[in-house]
Amino acid sequence: MSSGKSKLGAIFGAKFGAKSTTGGSACSWILVMALALACLACDESKDAAQDKADKPQSAPTVASADVPLPTLSLPPDNGAAPAFDGDRTMQYVKEIVALGPRPLGSANHKKVEDYITSHLKGDTVEDDAFIADTVEGKVPVRNIIAKYPGTKDGIIVIASHYDTNYPLRKTSFIGANDGAATSALLLEFANQIRGKKRDGYSIWLLWTDAEEAMKTWSDTDSLYGTRHLAQKWQQDGTAKQIKAFLLADMIGDADLDIDRDTNSTPWVESVVYEAATRLGYQSHFFARSNAINDDHLPFMRIGVPCADIIDIDYGYNDVFHHTVQDTVDKLSVKSLDISGSVILETVRILDKMDPLPPISPGDAKH
Numbered sequence: 376m377s378s379g380k381s382k383l384g385a386i387f388g389a390k391f392g393a394k395s396t397t398g399g400s401a402c403s404w405i406l407v408m409a410l411a412l413a414c415l416a417c418d419e420s421k422d423a424a425q426d427k428a429d430k431p432q433s434a435p436t437v438a439s440a441d442v443p444l445p446t447l448s449l450p451p452d453n454g455a456a457p458a459f460d461g462d463r464t465m466q467y468v469k470e471i472v473a474l475g476p477r478p479l480g481s482a483n484h485k486k487v488e489d490y491i492t493s494h495l496k497g498d499t500v501e502d503d504a505f506i507a508d509t510v511e512g513k514v515p516v517r518n519i520i521a522k523y524p525g526t527k528d529g530i531i532v533i534a535s536h537y538d539t540n541y542p543l544r545k546t547s548f549i550g551a552n553d554g555a556a557t558s559a560l561l562l563e564f565a566n567q568i569r570g571k572k573r574d575g576y577s578i579w580l581l582w583t584d585a586e587e588a589m590k591t592w593s594d595t596d597s598l599y600g601t602r603h604l605a606q607k608w609q610q611d612g613t614a615k616q617i618k619a620f621l622l623a624d625m626i627g628d629a630d631l632d633i634d635r636d637t638n639s640t641p642w643v644e645s646v647v648y649e650a651a652t653r654l655g656y657q658s659h660f661f662a663r664s665n666a667i668n669d670d671h672l673p674f675m676r677i678g679v680p681c682a683d684i685i686d687i688d689y690g691y692n693d694v695f696h697h698t699v700q701d702t703v704d705k706l707s708v709k710s711l712d713i714s715g716s717v718i719l720e721t722v723r724i725l726d727k728m729d730p731l732p733p734i735s736p737g738d739a740k741h
Contacts, residue, residue, distance in 0.1 A: 444635075444645040444661075450727035452653050457719035458567055461712035467494075467559035468627065468711075469703055472551050477537070478544035479585050480514045487537055487558075488517055491582055494562050495521050498569060503607060507599040511541070511589040518600045519582040521565055525573035529618040531722055532579045535561050536586035536600070536624070536670055540697055551703045552689055553696065556627030558582055560715050567719065575726025576618055583670050598670055605673035617679045619643050619725055622671040624685040625696075626714040629707035633714075635661035636683040639671065642732040643682040650720035656713045663688075678734050684718065 471490060477483045492500060503518035519537075535557035539550035549555070561580045568578055585599035608614040621643075626633060635644060644661075651660045671681040689696040695705055725731070 442641075444648060445641050445732075447642060447645050447649075447728075447732065449646075449649055450724060454723075456654060457716055457723060459712060459715040459719060460563055460566070461708040461715065463566070464556075464559045464563040464711045464715060465703075465706070465708050467562050468551060468555045468706065471537075471555040471558060472549040472703060476544055476546070476548055477539045477550070477554070478541045479516070479538050479587070479589070481544065484538060488519065491519055491537065491558065491562070495519075495565060498523070498565065503600075503604050505603055507585055507603070509585075509589045509599065510596050514585070516585045516600050516603065518584050518604050521580040523565075523568045523573060523578045523580075525575045525577040525726075527574075527576045527726065528616075529576045530579055530613075530616050531576045531618055531725060532581050532620045532674075533561060533564060533718060533722075534581040534583055534601075534620065534622045534670060536583045538584055538587055540587050541589050543697065543699070547699045548697075549699075549702065551701050551706055552625050552627045553701055556625070556706055556711065557623040557714075560623055560626075560711065560718070563715060564719070573726075575722070578722065586670050592668070597668070598673060601670040601673045605677055605679075609677045614674070614677050614679055617674070618731055619646075620671055620674045620679050620681040621647075621718060621721060622669060622681065622683045622685070623714065623718060624669055624683065625689055626684060626686050627706035627710050628686045628689050629705060629710055630690075631659045631686055631707075631710040631713060632662055632688060633660045633684060633686050634667065634688075635664040636667045636669075636685065637664055638666045638668070638675065639682045640675070640680040643680045646724050646728070647682050647684060647717065647721050650724055651717045653724075654713075654716055654720055656717055659713055660717075680731075680734060682721075684714070 471477075471487060474486045474490065475483045477487045499522040501520045501522065503520065505516055506513050507516045535554075537554055537558040539554050540548055561582060564578075564580055581604075583600045583604070586597070586601070588597045590596055605614070608617070635648075648657065648660055651657045665687055667683050667685055667687060669683045669685065671683045675681050687693070687696075689701070690705065695701050
């Protein structure tokens, strides 16, 4: 959305330029003011409508954003900070985007599936594969799950989508931040977890598919992969074992400013913020609040505690989101380091919280 202040300046500048040397009546001044405000209101309403159409994942700040995060009984802050390799993660990002656009059903989509699984050899990997009936017809969908056992009873899921925007499939859109960055984060999480005894909950890394809308974002045209998986895990009892679902999305942005998501579970958001604070990264978190529609919502609806860790404002006024400008040069190793380290620290805090806060009826309202 464009700045109202800048538009008013442009209108007045066109009318008056530098200081006027000719007199003008009060009536003409009032007329100009009225025209300027009318134009501004019209332009902003058009911008708002366009933003709503083009950026379906974001929503205006809601009233609950003013409600403070809940205060929790947290374990002491001790031990070394979690290890994370941002440079290696960035290399994964570059290798993923080198495959090109990766929309659902494409050859490049299959290539990124193979790329992900090639880095998980020797790990316990399961597929949730099915045929989705979409507004563009029937298409194959594949959620990929890598499982790493822990000593505690329960599961922490860390998720990211790996498909790219379908309506942009005939462009050069490569989704460096929107899809590749967080898919790469999960690959690095696997490196940090693999082969180590976990004194905590089991960790399942979930690469979700078909997150993007096929035409226009709606409840029925989006989140095909997670809607299917949430239903499956609810039916087979897995959902009851999930202690937290941490979704990573669009957090490689060099100008990192992660939203407080009011569609997430408040206590899980509190743990994320505590993790950021312990690592000294709190300035990159929760300066603004939004209600985000994303891959966590199907799990929220079945009562799984969730946090969507997302920077929804990608570039000034979200200028790079869902455009061909979503390229690697807009990302930074530092942002990947911050995002990855905070998520791993969140997991460490969750491992030591005993008991975890109970699931409230409000967690399933979305």
